[in-house]
Amino acid sequence: MTTVAVVGLGIMGAPMARNLLDAGFDVVGCNRSRAPVDAFVEAGGRGADDVASAVGTADVIITVLPDAPDVAEVTSGPDGILAHCPRGALHIDMSTIAPAAARELAEAAAEAGVRSLDAPVSGGDQGAADGTLSIMVGGEAADVEEARPLFEAMGSTIEHVGPSGAGQTLKAANQLIVGGTIQLVAEAIVMLEASGVDPEAAVPVLAGGMAGNRILDRKAEGMLKRDFTPRFRVDLHHKDLGIVLDTAREAGATIPLGAAVAQLMGAARARGDGQLDHTALLRLVEELSGRSGE
Template sequence: MSGTETGHVGAVDTVGFLGLGAMGLPMAVNLARAGFDVLAWNRGRPPLEAAAAAGCRTAAGPEQVAAAAPVVLTMLPDLPQVIELLDGQGGLRSGRPVMDTLVVMGTVSPVAVHALAERLLPQGITVVDAPVSGGVTGAREAGLSIMAGGPVEAVARVRPYLEAMGSTVRRMGDTGAGSLAKACNQLVVAGTLVALAEAVLLGERGGLDPTALLDVLAGGLASSEVLTQKRRHLAEGDFTPSGPARYLHKDLGFVLDSADDEGVTLPLSTTVAGLYAAIEAQGLGDLDNSVVLGLLRDGSPHSPDRPTKD
């Protein structure tokens, strides 16, 4: 497949992909490697060039993608960015789109993506929310866990694309259910990260070597994928980002919003969300989400807007 820039392409098997970030780029590449005709777009030029070199075709803008691809996948930070590319000048709904299915793969609000689906359905566009878990490693290795929400037929239609990027693909319910499952996932990830950070802090204050402690934890019941991927960050105190803390802060907001919507009290989520709010408030949001260890070491565990009781 050519990596040249194109406009209208008539191939019915063309799939669009918008958002070639740290996870989106390897996801699009895996689609191309699986034999799909991937038409990709990204605001920045270097990721587009990397996608072209790996077998994707590239488009001049979202309008060209929607004019060629009945199914368009987005891997963007949040729903406002998706809506901007939908409704903005030169966006997905400009011109003469053939797009009839939009797959939102970023982590977004379950309530908001359901509302978007209701708005677009009368216009002939079905929305599937299909957030992913597994980090950059999972994206590169096509080993993501993908939680899909949408009509049965729509999820079945896009399943071949999802299976090219993930090792676990599960329909969770109607549109919004995938994002609710991802909120649950982020709750567990954030809670585990905070538990690991507290374990390292407690251990080192008692004279334990963090590396040795994490090795022991990894060999027992406390082992987890979070520990596997974050062991080096926590052991070395190196918070160079692989997953920025600000994204987890955003995601925990969705957890609390969903809890409010369902009338559920989540004490752990409230505490963990407060920690990540404090990270953001201190300007540490661009560091790795394991920077919660640094926050605890500095003795600043509480968010300014979630004070502890006297």
């Protein structure tokens, strides 16, 4: 039985770990705070108090963390993954970090005799719970195939897109599209409301035509109710759009709409909405339209 250590049992990591457990893997969960570990143990998994004990006998280590500094913290140093996992183990980082950071992580892993894949995901917490995530993988083809049974326990779309860092480059493109689509849906809702058209009647029509998209399907209901309970926070999408801008700059690609969306996400964060769901872009559109508080 393959032993998998999952470091990071947050909104995404916890359901991903449970799906691995349900698929028959021996899964050890580790988290900065203890409560998610206890919940995972109650679900039938094993818990660890720290990274060193979690990865000591692991065949595969999966990290699902907020940002590159978090990944670096648990990976390097005397208490990190690379210092304590077996040589030849496979580290799969499923966080969203910059492509350059993913390449640096792969180089550090190789020096320690550890194989590495960057495999960020898309699909949100619902996709994580349902095991239907889209997983975009960068790294060596042989390592991807070895990890495929694990990926299939967590996602329904698994694609090897290139060498180390390629998965994160694709995730940047994903976050560019998601952020832009949320902004357009927010603008459409505010325009409809300002024009006296019932948006609850309008959204199904939009979703059924050429304007149809996952944001309308999954997020519009909450936006109409002004329910911005965080499922993916503005703070995190702001970080991701920073990665988008850096990636585009390094590649020499011009993304004028993406740059505008990044500014708007930053403005939403600056107005105090960083801990809300990224659909809180709607609040900014209302404010810019002079309709906030209506």
